[in-house]
Amino acid sequence: MSKLFVSEHPLIHTKMAMLRDEQTGTKEFREIIGEVASLLLYEATRDLPLKEVQVKTPIATATCKTIDTKLAMVPILRAGLGMTDGLLNLLPAAKIGHIGLYRDETTLEPVEYYCKLPLDIEERTVFLTDPMLATGGSADAAIGFLKARGVKNIIFLCILAATEGVERLQKNHPDVDIYAAAYDDGSLNEHGYIVPGLGDAGDRIFGTK
Ligand SMILES: O=P(O)(O)OC[C@H]1O[C@H](OP(=O)(O)OP(=O)(O)O)[C@H](O)[C@@H]1O
Ligand SMILES: O=c1cc[nH]c(=O)[nH]1
Ligand SMILES: [Mg+2]
Numbered sequence: 001m002s003k004l005f006v007s008e009h010p011l012i013h014t015k016m017a018m019l020r021d022e023q024t025g026t027k028e029f030r031e032i033i034g035e036v037a038s039l040l041l042y043e044a045t046r047d048l049p050l051k052e053v054q055v056k057t058p059i060a061t062a063t064c065k066t067i068d069t070k071l072a073m074v075p076i077l078r079a080g081l082g083m084t085d086g087l088l089n090l091l092p093a094a095k096i097g098h099i100g101l102y103r104d105e106t107t108l109e110p111v112e113y114y115c116k117l118p119l120d121i122e123e124r125t126v127f128l129t130d131p132m133l134a135t136g137g138s139a140d141a142a143i144g145f146l147k148a149r150g151v152k153n154i155i156f157l158c159i160l161a162a163t164e165g166v167e168r169l170q171k172n173h174p175d176v177d178i179y180a181a182a183y184d185d186g187s188l189n190e191h192g193y194i195v196p197g198l199g200d201a202g203d204r205i206f207g208t209k
Contacts, residue, residue, distance in 0.1 A: 001170050003177040005043060006161070012039055016182045019159065020198045026207035030082055033131060033205060036159055036181045037086030044127065044155050044179040045090075069125045069153070072118055076101055076130040076142050079202035083129040083157065097121060099142045103134075108192040110138040115145055122150030131201040133158045133180065134194050136165030143173050159201070160184060162194045 007013075015032050018024050024032070051068035054061050071091055075081045077100040084096065100114025118124065126146055133139055139156055146154055154176045156169065161180035164187070169178060184194050193199070203209035 002174050004161070004166055004170070004183075005177070005179045006183045007040065007043065007179075007181050009039065012036060012181050015039075016159075020196065022199070024204075026204065029204045033082045033159060033201075034086030034089075037083035037129065037157065038089050040157050040159075040179050040181050041087050041090050041127065044157055044177075048125065070120070070123055071095070072097055072121055072124040072126045074099060074117065074126050074128045074142070074146065076128065076138055077114060078102075079132065079205055080128075080130040082131060082201070082205035083159070087127065087129065087157075094127075095121075095124065097126075099128075099145055101138045101141060103138055103192070105191070108135050108137060110141045112141065112145075117146075117149060121146070122152070124151070125153040125155070126151050127155050127157055128176075129157045131159040131205075132194065132197075133161040133165035133169070133178070134188055134192055135162075136168030139165065140168055140172050143169070143176055147173075155179065160194055160198060162186070162188060162197075164188060 015036050049068040050065040053064050053066050055064045071094040073087050073094050074097040075084050095118040097117035101110045156178045159181045161183050186195050189195050
């Protein structure tokens with residue numbers, strides 16, 4: 001079964017409290033989403049492979065280590081975009097793909113409207129990002145697209161995960177580790193929203209409601 005990492009870091013706890021607060025406005029919400037995404041990526045890159053390199057310092061040659069895999073970020077539009085700048089702060093050379101999905105409000109099923117991925121995506125370790133993992137339908141479908149393109153190493157990063165979504169991903173994609181800044185262990189409400197959650201992440205990031 002895949003790993004579920006849920007952060008217990010005091011910085012993330014504090015920022016999650018601000019994200020959950022209904023009084024937090026768009027500017028601050030967007031900034032904090034980026035900060036939490038960076039902190040989460042720090043954890044999610046911990047096990048990446050390393051290679052030795054020789055670096056000439058002003059004094060002598062040092063044996064150093066650098067990441068030994070090609071990387072890509074793939075945000076699930078639209079809300080996943082809110083995490084991208086935070087990730088690029090740590091890995092500015094990563095390639096970026098986009099998968100456009102929205103969740104049908106009635107059926108809660110994901111509807112695809114866009115997909116553009118780096119040509120060599122199958123050679124890359126892919127960080128798939130979406131702030132919210134609710135029913136898991138959107139992440140499940142996005143992982144399916146990546147696998148259909150031959151991607152073998154996928155790590156899913158989200159700000160808030162719910163039990164239903166985690167169980168769905170672990171059942172359908174046991175090879176994909178999940179990194180969440182927080183986890184809400186309860187049922188979704190009648191509209192498929194995470195409880196207590198943080199509301200509609202896309203609307204809060206982009207100020208559309
Ligand atoms: O786990 P699920 O039940 O699929 O729900 C999560 C999805 O719902 C939200 O997207 P939404 O459909 O609101 O689109 P948006 O990002 O354009 O706001 C969120 O950003 C996820 O993509
Ligand atoms: O709670 C939820 C569930 C799905 N999408 C969101 O933005 N929030
Ligand atoms: Mg939304």
